[in-house]
Amino acid sequence: MRRILIANRGEIARRIIRTARLMGIETVAVYSDADANAPHVREATLAVHIGPAPATESYLRADKIIEAALKTGSDAIHPGYGFLSENAAFADACLGAGLIFIGPGADAIRAMGLKDGAKRLMRQAGVPIVPGYQGDDQSLDRLQRSANAIGYPILIKAVAGGGGKGMRRVDDADSFADALLAAKREAARAFGNDSVLIEKYLTQPRHVEVQVFADTHGNVVHLFERDCSLQRRHQKVVEEAPAPGLPESIRKAMGEAAVKAAKAINYVGAGTVEFILDVSEGIEKAPFYFMEMNTRLQVEHPVTEFITGYDLVEWQIRVARGEALPAKQKDIRIHGHAVEVRLYAEDAEGGFLPSTGRLERLHLPANQAGVRVDSGVEEGQEITVHYDPMIAKLIAHGTDRTVAIDRLVNALDATIAVGPKTNRGFLARLIGHPAFRAEEIDTGFIERHMGELAPIINVPDRLLALAALAAATPRAAPDMSSPWTALRSWRLNLPYRQSVDLFLPDNTKRTVTLTRTAEGMISVGGLDEPLLASPAWRDDYRFEVDFSGSLARATVLAHEHSLEVRVGGLTFHFGLRDNAEGDKGALPRDGKLMAPMPGKVLGIFVKPGQSVEAGDRLLVLEAMKMEHRLTAPAAGTVKAVHIGENDQVPEGRLLIELDVEQASA
Structure with a gap:
């Protein structure tokens, strides 16, 4: 196998390129109009344009992808995940064109493609089902x-x-x-x-999936399990391996059941057998049931690579070349613990609505010990409505679960993404939550703890001091050889003093005074008790304060008229001027409901003249593969509907007008 075409984009395309390069294999990238300047296009050996931005006209066009593979002399096609990765007709078409499909056979894809048929097969194979x-x-x-x-x-x-x-x-x-x-x-x-x-419906389930691998020589193994229980709207948010607290007896039984499932359909390549684990009576003897099988590599495969030490993309390529699996079941061991989160362009504090725009700044902490970052975008690139809004996957590994979580929290604190809104702060609060650390997890975790996962409002005095010092401390050290720059606001026989006004999220003003002492320290006043501090910037974002021998480190981002301070997975926002604009989530006085993001109108549920109450459904907007219900923020009467079903609307488009005064009269 000399050259592989990658029928995908973004981080998985870059991931495949990385392994192929190590194996001495050339790669071909395909790209749409929207991805002409994307990193995967630049990093591949060759690149072929396949169409306009919409996936249906580019990445989902099997004919164009096969044509590109043949034109570039590729030997094989790797589908990645998503798009055509579980499309049996595409697998058949690749083989029909004389190309190797780096994935399972079409029959196995079909067998697992429909959940009802898959469950019937598994029941026949002796795999437990719900x-x-x-x-x-x-x-x-x-x-x-x-x-x-x-x-x-x-x-x-x-x-x-x-x-x-x-x-x-x-x-x-x-x-x-x-x-x-x-x-x-x-x-x-x-x-x-x-x-x-x-x-x-299991009232307290955990979502646990097993990574399986099979070759053409009859060998089938599992590479242990991943716990994907932390979900929102059935979408995975956090994945980890191995599953926390899972008894060895259940781990063994689940692994054997997954291998049995793969053998039942003559599976070849990488696959994931997903189980639901009923922990309502405790985990020690929890029953598990087959849910479905994903006949491809999973987004969360890096946690498995971390704990086993194997490159799963390399295994895929070797199996596709007809080689035997690189390891036997008895040789595969668990080493430590790994946790993964997905950094998305979405407004976590605003109902998790997708966010688009240019990544003005992007710093991903790939150089931290035990941390891996897989990303498909780079600074200056646009996050568009055409594809999944994932910016990066952050994965941390440690000798145990606590170390892995701590490393991931630190990595999230160090992640800088300016432009579209992201879920970074939410992810840091989520994996730092005491109940998550205590392994009290199931698929209802996020919904149950959502109130506790909101941004922090109560700010400790030491954080106020740190924020004030960050606002007042120059990032570059002054030229101490000049008396004019050595000190600021110098006054004869008086100490150097500065006041910093900080506005908290509720717009409460706190004034912090900073006074330079004769010893060169800074006395911080305006708090419950005074503090002595010695501050310093370590780089553009890392700020450090020595509070009389107690060191505080934080990541600090300066925005226009505000500061963002991150410490230990918690994020604190401070305004630097009064910004009393009221509740931005409230309906404007003129009753105009605007599109919160670009998308497609799937359904309209009101008409002019109709009365609505606060919370009533107005319309459904589809954006970035998700459906978003827009509801009435206040009682009123529908004055006008300015869009129709199936309309594509840009962000800020006027959708519906409500007469709110009539309802309050």
């Missing part, structure tokens, strides 16, 4: 009777696709019909298939 209905009869009556027989709560799941689309929890029989219709409608739109299955 009690439920996976039949072909999709009538409302049959599905309702199955749900009633299983017992509520139940889960409706689309048989095709994933990512939480076409999925609904139902708590009682009266709610079933509406939930079913909504799930089917969403599944049809997302996957072109509205079939669903019904299964028992």
Whole structure:
């Protein structure tokens, strides 16, 4: 295998290029109009343009990708993940064109492609599955009777696709019909298939998946498990390996079940068998059930690479070349612990809405001990609406879970991304949360602790002092040879004094006084008790203060009229001037509802003249593969609707006008 075309983009394309280069294999990148200047295009041996920005006209065009592979003399195609990676027709087309598909055979992809059929296969193979209905009869009556027989709560799941689309929890029989219709409608739109299955909803589940690998010589192994329980809207937020607190007996049984699943479909290559673990009665004897199998490499594969020491992309390439697996099951061991988070361009404090724009500044801490960063973007690049808004994956490894978490918190503190809003602060608070550190995790973790994961409002005095010192301390040391620059605001026979006004998130003003002492220290006043400090910038972002022998280190970002101070995974925001603008989330006085991000209007649920209450659904906007409900922020009457269903709208577009005064009259 001399040359591989990568049918993907972003961080996974760069990831494959990195391993291929180490193996002496050339790579071919494909790119759309939006990715012409992307890093993966520059780093590959060759690059081929395949179409406009929308994925349906570029990265999902199997014909264009195969044409590019043949034109560049490629021997094989690596699909990465997403896009065409689990498309059986594409795998067949590659083989039909004389190209090696670096992935499983089309039959295995088809076998696992629909959740209902996959569960039937697994039941036959002796792999435990969640009690439920996976039949072909999709009538409302049959599905309702199955749900009633299983017992509520139940889960409706689309048989095709994933990512939480076409999925609904139902708590009682009266709610079933509406939930079913909504799930089917969403599944049809997302996957072109509205079939669903019904299964028992586990009230306290953990999502644990097992990495499997198989070759063409009959060898199948597992590389242990990953815990992906921390999720929001069924989307993974944190992944770690191995699963915290998992008894060795369950680890062994789960690994064996995953191998059995792979053998049942004659699997070849890298795959992930996903299980749900019911920990409602404790983890010691928790039952586990097959959910689905992802017939590709997973986004979270780096945590497995960290704990096993193996390069999974290298294994994929070796298996595709017909080689035997590089290791036997008895040789694969767990080394330490690894945790991964996904840094997204999204407004975590504003309902996790996607955020777009130019990355004005981007610093990712790839040089920290035990930290790995996989990113597909770089400073100056645009985050657009066309693709997944992930900026980077940050992965940390340590001798144990505590070390790995501490390293990841430090890495998040050191991450600088200025331009689009990001979920960085939310991620740092999440993995630093005491309950997460205590291994008290399940898929309801984020929802249960959301109130505690909000930004910190109460600010300790020492943090106020640090912020004031950062605002007043020059980043570059003054020229001490000149009396005019050695001191600022110098006055004869008086100490040097400066006052710094800091505005907290609730717009409370705190004035901190800084007075230089005869010994060269700074006395900090205006607090509950005075402090003596010696501050210094270590680089553009790292700030350090010696409080009489107690050292405080922070990452400090200066924005226009504000400071952002990060310490130990917590982020504190300080305004440097009064910014009393009121509640930005409130409806404007003129009642105009604007698009919070660019997207497609999927549904409009009101019409002019209709009365609405606060919280009523107005419309659904799709952006970056996610659906976002826009609700009425106040009671009123719909004055006008300015868009139609299926309209593409830019950020800031006027959507709906409400007459709010009429409702309050």
